[in-house]
Amino acid sequence: MSEQRVDGDGSGRAQSAGQALFPLTGKQSPIVLHTELTGSTQDDLAELWREGSIPAGTVMIADDMTAARGRVGRRWYTQAGKSLLVSVLLEFDEALADHLAWVTLAGAMAALESVRLHCAADNSSAVAVSWPNDVVALTAEGPRKLGGLLGEVCGRRDGAIACILGWGLNMSLGADELPTPASASLLTSGLNVAGRDELIATYLEGLHSRLGALIETGDPQAAGLVDEANAVTETLRPGVTVGRPRLEPVVGEGIRVLADASLEILTRNGLEVVTSGEVSLLGMQPRAEGEER
Numbered sequence: 081m082s083e084q085r086v087d088g089d090g091s092g093r094a095q096s097a098g099q100a101l102f103p104l105t106g107k108q109s110p111i112v113l114h115t116e117l118t119g120s121t122q123d124d125l126a127e128l129w130r131e132g133s134i135p136a137g138t139v140m141i142a143d144d145m146t147a148a149r150g151r152v153g154r155r156w157y158t159q160a161g162k163s164l165l166v167s168v169l170l171e172f173d174e175a176l177a178d179h180l181a182w183v184t185l186a187g188a189m190a191a192l193e194s195v196r197l198h199c200a201a202d203n204s205s206a207v208a209v210s211w212p213n214d215v216v217a218l219t220a221e222g223p224r225k226l227g228g229l230l231g232e233v234c235g236r237r238d239g240a241i242a243c244i245l246g247w248g249l250n251m252s253l254g255a256d257e258l259p260t261p262a263s264a265s266l267l268t269s270g271l272n273v274a275g276r277d278e279l280i281a282t283y284l285e286g287l288h289s290r291l292g293a294l295i296e297t298g299d300p301q302a303a304g305l306v307d308e309a310n311a312v313t314e315t316l317r318p319g320v321t322v323g324r325p326r327l328e329p330v331v332g333e334g335i336r337v338l339a340d341a342s343l344e345i346l347t348r349n350g351l352e353v354v355t356s357g358e359v360s361l362l363g364m365q366p367r368a369e370g371e372e373r
Contacts (some may be wrong), residue, residue, distance in 0.1 A: 092285055098141055104281035109139040119147040122244050126234040129242050135172035163289035164249035164276050171240045181341035182300050184213045184231035187245050191215050198274035199266050206313035209342035210359050211343050223314050224264035226250055300339050305338030309337040315359055322354050330354050
């Protein structure tokens with residue numbers, strides 16, 4: 081694979097290709113772009129896609145970002161050299177439009193697989209997915225957020241939907257550097273602080289495998305995504321609170337992830353299905369010893 085340079089405009093966009101710095105990632109992507117500092121890898125890839133200058137599968141990795149964000153526009157805290165920050169351009173046939181919610185959740189499961197392999201090989205049950213898009217460390221105080229996934233549709237062209245999927249992971253941030261009490265890093269969780277290249281390469285391999293199965297079958301259940309989500313999601317437990325913009329939070333017991341990637345919760349008023357929201361980690365108690373996930 082040849083290196084490709086995307087010239088910046090002075091605003092911190094990718095200044096050089098990342099093939100030499102990330103050779104394992106390069107085996108999973110047609111183009112690997114790397115920048116020391118940018119506003120947002122999500123925005124950079126979206127702009128390059130609109131310009132028609134990059135193919136699907138292009139990856140952008142940043143050492144630091146000044147405008148990193150999570151879901152519903154929340155700021156994502158980063159620190160140079162202490163975070164994993166990567167986005168990938170994905171394209172899907174319009175026929176899969178009804179299944180786009182699975183892109184982010186499949187990304188979370190691929191990220192979990194990578195973290196378990198490279199950072200928690202001796203104790204893979206120490207990390208899990210928190211519905212719908214986070215990877216969490218399971219601590220004595222309860223789940224704590226290690227990182228999250230952000231999926232954004234950036235447009236449609238030639239019968240295809242373009243989506244940017246970003247993954248941010250707190251790697252070597254110290255306890256005094258974490259942004260919230262619900263946050264954690266690989267370092268503060270006692271996990272191995274693995275290299276970015278191996279983490280991203282394994283993540284991309286797992287992501288493409290999961291999404292490839294979804295594309296081939298057109299069915300999240302047949303693709304194995306529904307069963308996997310229910311096996312690795314920490315949120316399937318009592319004491320779950322899901323906050324929703326402009327709506328009352330849903331409080332109850334997480335029961336299962338459904339075929340449309342929504343979450344079924346048993347509340348005191350009965351079953352309720354939540355299609356999007358933010359699970360509160362503070363106040364969630366650790367899972368009882370021996371309790372299955």
